[in-house]
Amino acid sequence: MDITKEIERQTQELQKKLQRLRDNNLQELVAKKAKLQGELADVEADIASTCKRLGITSAGVAAPVRAEKRTRMSGDVIRAKITEVLKANPQGVSQIEIAKQTGVSYASVINFLKDNGDLIRTQGDRKSKLVFLK
Secondary structure, rough: HHHHHHHHHHHHHHHHHHHHHOOHHHHHHHHHHHHHHHHHHHHHHHHHHHHHHHHOOOHHHHHHHHOOOOOOOOOOHHHHHHHHHHOOOOOEEOOOHHHHOOOHHHHHHHHHHHHHOOOOEOOOOOOHEEEOOO
């Protein structure tokens, strides 16, 4: 093998590599990526603040972090709130409305109503069910 031919071949390979390096826009792509990531972070922050303001979470968006710890209501507090709503609505009120007006979870309202059958009476069935104080 002739050494000059080998040197010539290696020189041509290196020139091709050098040309590829000159032609690439890697620095531009990296800068563009950083810019787009910054814009994406701004959009995600806008989405999170909007969701927090509306009190909702959006699919694909992390739920807003609660600043305060969730408090649990005692049975006496739940009883007082529910009886207050039932007294204010002698014509009857639905279980969902009780939950909305009291701030007590719907599941807790149902459990309270099941456990306190002596305190309340119901009329209707399923979605048309109304709850009254006895």
